[in-house]
Amino acid sequence: MIRLLHRWPGLAGLALLALLALSGAALSVFPAAEAVTSPQGNPAASVAEVAARIQSAIPGVEQIKRAPSGRITAYWFDKGTPGSAVVDPSTGQAVGSADPDQVERWLTNLHRSLFLDDTGRLVSAVGAAAMIVLSVSGILLVARRAGGWRHWFSPLRGPLCGRIHVELARVAVWGLLLSSSTAIWMTASNFGFLPDQPAAMEQPVASGARGAALASMPLLRATAIDDLRELTFPYPDDATDVFTLKTDEGTGVIDQGTGATLGWIDLNAWQRATETIYMLHTGRGASLLGLLLGALSLAVPAMGTTGVILWFTSRRSRPSIKENAAPSAADIVVLVGSEGGSTWGFAATLHRALSAAGRRVHVAPMSGFAPEGTHAARTYVLLTATYGDGDAPSSANGFLDRLAALPAGHAAPVAVLGFGDRSFPRFCAYARAVETALRERDWPMLLPLDTVDRQSSQEFARWGRALGEALGIPLELDHRAVAPPSTSLTMVSRRDYGQEVQAPTAILRFAIPRIGIWQRLSGQGFARFEAGDLIGIVPAHSSVPRFYSLASGSKDGFIEIVVRRHVGGLCSSALTTLEPGQSVAAFLRRNPRFHARRGRTPLILIGAGTGIGPLAGFIRANAQRRPIHLFFGLRHCDSDLLYGDDLAAWIADGRLGSLTTACSRADRPRHVQDAITAEAKAFVAAIRSGARVMVCGGRDMAAGVAETISAILEPLGMSAAKLQEEGRYVEDVY
Incomplete structure (x- = not known):
């Protein structure tokens, strides 16, 4: 049910939500720009002081407004012609045009009403409601996928598209929930659904006198300029008119002849709440928050795109x-x-x-x-x-x-x-x-x-x-496995080992197939892969694939695996007899648990036989020259040294720090566990420095390696199992 609530509002409203998000992100820049470019005066100055300066510089001023950014604008009539200007509160002088930015006005109309007036406001409100549903359901789905609230930021696995979708949601969903909730509130306020309209003030009785100095008005002297919202001057020819002052606290009226305060009304709780909501939604008065919410809203089109891709691929999978x-x-x-x-x-x-x-x-x-x-x-x-x-x-x-x-x-x-x-x-x-x-x-x-x-x-x-x-029912399950969707891979080269000792092993290299636009967007197929991922080979006349660890990444420009022929092995026999130019059916399965990861953390790679495959891929991709030590177990030093020339070249250019081999059928035989024991002091030092251990090969070898490592680390109170719990010991065994 939660997934349906998340899926259909997102798919149905994708265009509207993306439009609102992008326009909102663009609008978030203007309050910050206004706060930076507007002249700022002394925040402790009173309204009386600043208004007197403006009145002196602009004698016909009729209204002064202060924006949440601190920008002060004066309005006047000059021989019947309206005028306005941004003023410097320190001097009262006009310093710039007060005409609204045409781009900002256009974006505001688009964002608030889609240029459709009240109808557009309602449509935008529906979009905001859909975003609330998406945000709440998304929060629940992310928590479910992560395995609970405790694992909200735990590492993800799966296709890149899905990881991008969830990673963006983890960060952006809280801001989107705030933006959409405040949008609903503002719409309700605009349509009069909230009791946040100002209370009516009793008609003040003015003295009928005129000409009191602004500096003599106690209310103006007591109000800091930073609290000002609007000061309206009395009409020049009307002795009964009054000054009207609006501040962050309320509204007051002042006698123009005596300077006395004739009335005051505080903002009610609904008004204060609505103004806080306005600030949170628009960023006016909190420009950094506005920029943050604007940046988070940019995740909406990205999540929409990845969401559509995920929906489409899930339907196919x-x-x-x-x-x-x-x-x-x-x-x-x-x-x-x-x-x-x-x-x-x-x-x-x-x-x-x-x-x-x-x-x-x-x-x-x-x-x-x-x-x-x-x-x-x-x-x-x-x-x-x-x-x-x-x-x-x-x-x-x-x-x-x-x-x-x-x-x-x-x-x-x-x-x-x-x-x-x-x-x-x-x-x-x-x-x-x-x-x-x-x-x-x-x-x-x-x-x-x-x-x-x-x-x-x-x-x-x-x-x-x-x-x-x-x-209590007869039940016959006639399951016919469907071969997974596969791609034809053409072999371009092979390197053979072990023929002379009757253990044929080959390093097979295939060309990366042509990648379609959809695969590039969704990350499906062979669009993106790393050493350590798995390639499934579907043998002829079979629907059950055999999996091999990749020894290359997509950035290498080829697909490479290491295969040893097994007696009676349907897939290994076909692969080890494959000739350049011939093809196999294959598909990719990601295995992020066995990736080298980025960073400078030292790696201890331990492999035997064909287990060298992904480890060689890690070394080949080590362009940063992070410290890597390889323990390589093989049977015959002469015939089974897979990647021999490559290993020498990688040592020479710094991709591989050091190499230790262990030949089990040499004159002085030893296994890879013996090699680790012989270098126990260096191994312990590497573990103390934070090294990560990666093991690949047969399960008997892996069990022996884990036992050996645990014995070496026992004086430190550590073991292979404890390193595994910390994510510093991973295996890919078969």
Whole structure:
């Protein structure tokens, strides 16, 4: 529901909101410019002093106004012709034209009424109301995506377009909420919906005399010039007319003959509130705040553009679930935790089968978990993948926090199915964490936790039959995996290693495919990528991709991976026999958790075998010459030294600080863990200086490295696990 409230007002009102935001940003410059260019006098001077100077310099002056910027303007009639000028309060002399800036006037009319008078004001108010809805729903969605209010500024992952959208929202949404709320208030005031009109003052009884000096009027002497808003002089030929003084506190009238104050009315609370709202919205009287709000409003067209792109790409990435039951009417709720989108396909298959069996089924992301809105549910089914080292996938952010906030115990039983790849050490770790949390909250389990390896349709069907038995219905899940959208990559070169020791390994380089305008805007496809991201290769006659870590970034101008042929390996066999000019089907999956990040923080890179791939990409991209030390484990020093020439060149030009190799099948064999132990003193010094450790390779190697590092750091009270908690130890293992 929150997502719908955010999506449709934004899509429907994008042009109007962008127009109001851009015109508002432009208008925010004028109060600041006026404050800088207007002559400023002594703020302690009284209205009597300044008005006397102006009256002396301009004898026919009839009105003096002071703007919140401090600019003072005098108005007069000269032989029936009106005149006006900006005056210097120190001298009373005219120093510039008071004619309004034509650009400012045009922008003001555009911003306030779209040149449509009252109708336009109402349309603008509708735009402001839509912005309030977008701001409030956006705040809730950002909190949900970040995993709770505590993580408001936590690092984001996902496509660049989505990260830009949320990063802008994190900062700008509070200013946009203020601007839109004040706009609604001002519109209500302009149409008389608020009781903020000044009270009527009793008609003063003037003495009938004239000619009192301004300096003899106590009210003018007691009022500082900085409190002045407007001073109106009596009509020259009317002895019964009076001086009218308007200040920040109220309105008073003064006898022109005696100088006595004839009446005074304070501003009421509604008037004060409205004037504060006016100042907050326009920046007049708070020019720096106005500039800040104007700058924040520039985020609106950027967020609108990225929002449209996100909406369009989300429609393409998720399967369409037809006849998805309303949350309040569903008796089975299927919640999905997905990072790349494949789990949604399994959810769609489950939805079709359950619906065909006569059940009302609602499918939603786990991040939108809200049991209070699904009170009719008799069963919950959770299908979730795992991100990284056991983290929640993007559509499940905040699920565990919301679960922990619920009262213990729930009437509706739940079944959890995890999706993953058994070749990874943290296989279905997040699904296991979810199942554990549910048991701790005393939720009844409909089925024991089960898992699906590598998107196996057979394992999914087996689990479906067990689910059907638990529900008392026959359930056959005929899931046909749909190959993800892919791009044809043409290989341009290859470097072969390990042939002489029967361990063929190749560094394969592909040309970056042609990038369309839409891909550049949305960041999809191969428009932007970094070393450490994943490339999915879709083998012929298969819909299940194999993933390889990228050894290059888009700025390198090519796509590079390192592949070792495995006995019986469908994908590795095809890749290692690929010739220049031939192509493969591939797609990109970002992996920001395993990026080198920018900065001067030292890096300790540890890899073995083909795990050198992304590490080589980090070194190649090290144009800043940050300190990097590489521990590289290989079997044969002669045949397996991947990137040998490159490593020597990178050391020579400073991209790589130092290199330590460990050959496990040399005359004096040692593993990469032994190399780390041999340099334990330097390793500890680097960790003390804030170094970040990045490990890539087989999971057995990674486990040994973590154990070795923990032993080395134990005297410091540290370990690999503690470094991992601090974000200073990351793995990409297989």
